Amino acid sequence: MADVVLKDVTKIFERNIIAADNISFEVKDKEFVVLVGPSGCGKSTTLRLIAGLEELTEGEIYIDGRLVNDIPPKDRDIAMVFQNYALYPHMTVYHNMAFGLKLRKYPRREIERRVHEAAEILGITDLLNRKPKALSGGEQQRVAVGRAIVRKPKVFLFDEPLSNLDAKLRVQMRAEICKLHSHLEATIIYVTHDQVEAMTMGQRIVVMRDGVIQQIDTPLNLYNRPANKFVAGFIGSPTMNFIQGTLSKDWRGGLSFSDGVIKLGLPRRHNRRLQSYVGRELILGIRPEDILNPRFGKSTPETVTIWAKVEVIEPMGNETFLYLNTGSTSLVARFSTTKIPRVGEEMKLMVNMSKCHFFDKDTEIALL
Amino acid sequence: MGRFTRLPLYIVLVLWSLICLYPLVWMVSTSLKTMPEVTEDPMALIPKIFHWGNYLEAWTKGNFGTYFKNSLIITVAALFLVLWTTSMTAFAVARTDFPGRRSILYALVITLFIPAEATLVPVFHIAKGLHLLNSLAGIIVVSVAGSQVVSIYLIQAYLRTIPRDLDDAAKIDGCNLFQRYWYVILPLAKPVLATVAILTFMGTWNAYMLPLAFTMARPELRTLPVGLVAFQSGFAFSVNWPLLCAGAAISIVPVIALYVFLQRYFVSGIAAAGLKG
Ligand SMILES: Nc1ncnc2c1ncn2[C@@H]1O[C@H](COP(=O)(O)OP(=O)(O)OP(=O)(O)O)[C@@H](O)[C@H]1O
Ligand SMILES: [Mg+2]
Numbered sequence: 341m342a343d344v345v346l347k348d349v350t351k352i353f354e355r356n357i358i359a360a361d362n363i364s365f366e367v368k369d370k371e372f373v374v375l376v377g378p379s380g381c382g383k384s385t386t387l388r389l390i391a392g393l394e395e396l397t398e399g400e401i402y403i404d405g406r407l408v409n410d411i412p413p414k415d416r417d418i419a420m421v422f423q424n425y426a427l428y429p430h431m432t433v434y435h436n437m438a439f440g441l442k443l444r445k446y447p448r449r450e451i452e453r454r455v456h457e458a459a460e461i462l463g464i465t466d467l468l469n470r471k472p473k474a475l476s477g478g479e480q481q482r483v484a485v486g487r488a489i490v491r492k493p494k495v496f497l498f499d500e501p502l503s504n505l506d507a508k509l510r511v512q513m514r515a516e517i518c519k520l521h522s523h524l525e526a527t528i529i530y531v532t533h534d535q536v537e538a539m540t541m542g543q544r545i546v547v548m549r550d551g552v553i554q555q556i557d558t559p560l561n562l563y564n565r566p567a568n569k570f571v572a573g574f575i576g577s578p579t580m581n582f583i584q585g586t587l588s589k590d591w592r593g594g595l596s597f598s599d600g601v602i603k604l605g606l607p608r609r610h611n612r613r614l615q616s617y618v619g620r621e622l623i624l625g626i627r628p629e630d631i632l633n634p635r636f637g638k639s640t641p642e643t644v645t646i647w648a649k650v651e652v653i654e655p656m657g658n659e660t661f662l663y664l665n666t667g668s669t670s671l672v673a674r675f676s677t678t679k680i681p682r683v684g685e686e687m688k689l690m691v692n693m694s695k696c697h698f699f700d701k702d703t704e705i706a707l708l
Numbered sequence: 709m710g711r712f713t714r715l716p717l718y719i720v721l722v723l724w725s726l727i728c729l730y731p732l733v734w735m736v737s738t739s740l741k742t743m744p745e746v747t748e749d750p751m752a753l754i755p756k757i758f759h760w761g762n763y764l765e766a767w768t769k770g771n772f773g774t775y776f777k778n779s780l781i782i783t784v785a786a787l788f789l790v791l792w793t794t795s796m797t798a799f800a801v802a803r804t805d806f807p808g809r810r811s812i813l814y815a816l817v818i819t820l821f822i823p824a825e826a827t828l829v830p831v832f833h834i835a836k837g838l839h840l841l842n843s844l845a846g847i848i849v850v851s852v853a854g855s856q857v858v859s860i861y862l863i864q865a866y867l868r869t870i871p872r873d874l875d876d877a878a879k880i881d882g883c884n885l886f887q888r889y890w891y892v893i894l895p896l897a898k899p900v901l902a903t904v905a906i907l908t909f910m911g912t913w914n915a916y917m918l919p920l921a922f923t924m925a926r927p928e929l930r931t932l933p934v935g936l937v938a939f940q941s942g943f944a945f946s947v948n949w950p951l952l953c954a955g956a957a958i959s960i961v962p963v964i965a966l967y968v969f970l971q972r973y974f975v976s977g978i979a980a981a982g983l984k985g
Contacts, residue, residue, distance in 0.1 A: 393876050414882040426873035430895040439891070440881035487881075 342404030342417075342494035342527055343369045344390060349399035351385050351551075359385035361551040363399070367495075372521050372528045374542030376535060378574070382551040383531040387497050390529065392416050404494055414443075419488035420497040424504065425480045427472040427487070433459075434468040437487045444491075458486045461523070478509045485517070489524065498530040502537065514541060535575050539563070547571050569704035572625050572697055578661055578672045581631070583624045584701065587617045597624050597698075601668035602646045607694055613708055614698065622707065625697035628661065631673035632690040633680075642694035650685050664689070732960075739763070739953035746949045759950065766954035774928055775935035776958055781844055782919070782931060783912045783962075786851045790908045791901055794856050798863035799889045803875060813864065816857050824854060825917070832921055842926045847919050851912045859904045866900035867893060902973035909966055913959075932959040 344367040351360040359382040367373045375383045388394045390401060392413035401408050408416050419440075427436050434455055441451045459465040462482040472480055481501060488496055498517070502510045518541055521528055532538055538545050539559045547554040547562065547570075555567040566572035572580045585599035595606040595614055604624070606614070632643065639645070648664035648671060660680055662673045664687075673689065681687045698707040733753060738746060739762055741755040767773040801809050831850055832841075840846030870893065878892045894901075919931040930938060936955050940947055 388876075391876075391880060393879065413876075413879045414884075418880065420877070420880050422873045422877060424871065424873060426871065426877040428874065428877070428892060428896075443882035443887060487877075 343367060343371075343402075344495055344527065344529065345400075345402040346386075346390070347400040347402070349386070349389060349401060350397045351382075351389055351394060352397045358551050360389065363548075363551075363553055365546055365553065365556055367527060367529055370525050370527055372518075372530065372541060372543045374538040374545045375529065375531045375548060376533065376538035376542075376545055376574075377548035377554075379533055381548045383533070383548055384499055385551075386548070387420075387499050387529060387531050390495075391418055391420050391497055417494040418497055419491050419493040419495075420499065421484045421488050421501045423500040425472070425484040425501075427480055427483055429472055432469050432471055433464065433475070433483050433486075436472065436483055437490050440487065440491050454490045454492075455486075458490045461489070461520070462486050477505055478513070481505060481513060485520070489520070492524075494527065496524075496526050496528045498528065500532055501530075503532070503534070510537075517541065536577065539575065547574060549574075565706070566625075566697065567706055569623060569625065569699040569706075572699070572706070576627060578628050578674065580625045580627050580697070581669075581671045582699075583626070583669050583671075584621065585624060586619065586621050587614060589618050597622075599668050602666050604644045604646070604691060604693060604696075606696070607642050610698075610708060617698075617707070621701045623699040623701055623704070625699060626671075626691060627695065628672045628674035630692040630695040631664075631671060632692060633673075633675045634688050634690050635679040636676070639690060640694075643690045643692050646689050646691060647686060648689055650681050650683050650687060653680065653683055655680075735953045736957055738949055739766075739951075739957050741950050743948060743950060750949075762950045762954045763958070766951045766958065770939060770948075770951045770955055771928075771930075771935060772932065772939075772955040772958050775930050775932045775955075778844060778919075778929055779913060779931040779933075779959070780962070782847050782851065783909055785848045786855065786912045787905055787908050789848070789852045790855045790859055791905060793852070794859035794904065795863055795894060795897065795901065796889065797856075797860045798867055799893055801860070802864040802867035803870075803888070803893060804885070813860075817861055819857055820861070828917060828921065835922070841922055842924070842929065843922075844929060847922045847929075847931075850918055850922070851915065854918075855904075855908045855911055859908065862904055862907075863897060863900050866897060870896050899973060902970050906966065906970055906973060910963070913963065 346363050346365055349360055349363040350358070352358050361382075363382075363386055365373075375386060377383055385394060389396055390403075392408065392411065396409055403416055403418070428439065431439065437455045437458060438451050441454060446454075455468070456465065459468055462485060464479060464482050464486060467475060467479055467483070472483065475483065481504075484501065501517075502513050505513060514537060517528075517530075520526075530537075530541060532541075539562075542559060544556060544558055545562055546556045549570055555562060555571045557565075557567075562571060562575050566575060569582065573582065583597075583599050583602075585597050587595055587597055589595055593611070594608065595611055595618065597604045597606060634645070646666060648666045650662055651665050651670075652663040654661040654663070655677065658677065660675045660677050662675055662680075664671045664673060671689075696708075699705065700707060734751075737753050737755055738750075740758045740760070741752075741762075742757075742759055745752075745756060767776075800806070801813050835841050835846050835850060838846075840849060874892055874896075875888060878888045883891065914933060915931070916933045916937070919929075920934045920937075923929040923931075923934060927938070932955070936952065936959065939955060940952055
């Protein structure tokens with residue numbers, strides 16, 4: 341197993357499409373890193389650069405300490421699982437899995453042993469003699485993973501391997517891939533556009549947008565300390581509420597944020613950081629779970645009360661999403677299922693300002 | 709559609725099949741008659757006695773054995789060479805990204821607009837210069853060249869429909885360029901290869917002008933179509949119809965065999981030729 345290092349990696353396609361812009365990050369040995377971002381942000385391109393399927397425009401890629409810029413995919417000691425599985429339609433499951441080993445001239449006994457071992461791990465032993473066409477999506481997915489693990493490569497690359505599965509199977513395979521990771525003690529780079537997948541699977545997450553890395557951190561740090569408004573909005577569901585407004589200082593020296601209708605006092609400890617924004621416009625970010633139902637909540641010095649009208653209620657079973665309107669802005673709140681108001685009701689809300697985020701209006705960089 | 713609404717369709721199809729089959733049946737029937745029997749009642753469909761000996765006579769005295777061997781050598785060689793060379797070219801054009809691959813394809817396709825009849829004379833002269841006249845090899849080379857462009861075009865169009873990810877998977881699995889062609893792309897191209905095989909076989913087996921022009925000085929190199937015509941015109945006044953029909957019957961046996969084996973590709977092959985060729 342091995343580490344992967346990308347140094348200032350840039351990929352420019354024809355017609356000047358910059359798919360990866362100065363990407364640098366490091367995946368440690370045995371680490372599970374997820375690349376996440378919206379469609380077209382360059383995740384696949386980055387992964388394919390690591391695999392050697394695309395040629396770098398600029399930069400350096402190291403696998404296990406070795407510069408691989410000019411090394412073809414087959415000699416990089418990597419395996420890749422594709423979104424549509426890319427199983428060879430004319431080969432049986434067994435031969436799909438054995439193909440890479442055969443090309444590498446492994447003895448037949450060894451090939452058989454490895455294929456059966458991998459099939460065992462993935463529970464596809466019964467399918468070995470079938471052709472891919474005769475398999476369900478979930479089974480094909482397992483075969484694709486099996487084809488990757490028989491070679492025991494240094495690094496596994498996954499490109500949205502679960503996005504063609506139904507929701508339930510996706511959750512199940514998510515757990516299985518995580519299990520596989522600890523079982524194989526493998527270095528894994530995993531691409532997805534699904535932030536839930538990223539949060540649940542990644543030890544560290546690389547958030548990308550338009551070919552540029554936005555933030556690299558652990559799932560919890562991304563959630564609690566997003567580096568900018570994009571990351572804040574991308575991670576978490578329902579998405580973070582953003583309110584544009586101005587910061588002002590009251591006669592006692594406390595800061596408060598207002599969008600013209602609602603006014604929110606800030607905890608004193610933010611004073612120093614936000615001092616220079618007094619009188620200027622900025623963006624407040626507040627997560628749906630930090631808007632509290634006052635019928636449960638105990639008010640603390642750091643909660644602020646506002647009024648809003650309930651517009652839509654979405655019961656999820658274990659929790660309820662409320663879509664609210666304050667008169668100046670729309671908000672989403674995440675409540676528990678009991679003591680829910682009715683649609684159309686004007687209700688009091690408590691905003692937990694100790695968990696609020698602020699972003700510069702122009703650069704969108706986090707200010708706290 | 710219910711069984712009864714289809715009935716008129718079936719009737720039409722059966723009638724049409726009978727119309728199409730009639731000349732074939734007549735040919736086989738005539739090939740089994742004697743010469744006096746033919747002149748007596750040419751349209752009789754069942755011969756009085758089945759003269760199987762006609763076939764032996766056609767094969768030996770009529771030289772159709774030699775013609776058959778020549779046709780077979782030319783067709784099999786052309787088939788093999790066309791499949792081999794054009795699948796490789798199509799692979800290079802459709803599945804790799806060397807610069808200029810599009811221009812090469814366009815340059816090839818443009819030549820499709822020149823009718824083969826227009827190039828026969830220059831081809832003849834070039835072949836003469838290369839000492840390819842009056843040899844089976846010459847016919848093979850020119851036939852192959854003649855089928856290549858259509859075949860390349862058909863195969864590359866088909867190869868483009870194979871998902872790119874398969875190439876990527878193969879690259880990661882450890883394939884070099886040739887292995888990717890041989891183990892991954894070629895097996896997946898079987899349907900279009902069958903189509904090309906059928907088109908090439910039919911084209912070469914039935915070709916007339918080219919083998920005629922190339923065997924003027926050596927009658928023993930004639931192919932079946934050339935031989936059949938020569939046989940017919942050899943006896944200006946009394947064509948030996950039974951032997952001629954026996955020769956013709958011999959010449960369609962491989963076509964029928966091919967049809968039986970590649971039946972399911974036949975229709976798609978004709979359709980592809982009609983649409984794209
Ligand atoms: N071969 C190519 N030629 C030209 N442009 C390309 C090529 N491959 C990708 N691109 C462009 O590069 C950008 C990034 O593409 P990429 O496939 O890496 O996105 P992605 O993050 O994987 O998106 P998705 O979630 O939709 O898979 C896109 O704008 C895409 O159009
Ligand atoms: Mg992608």
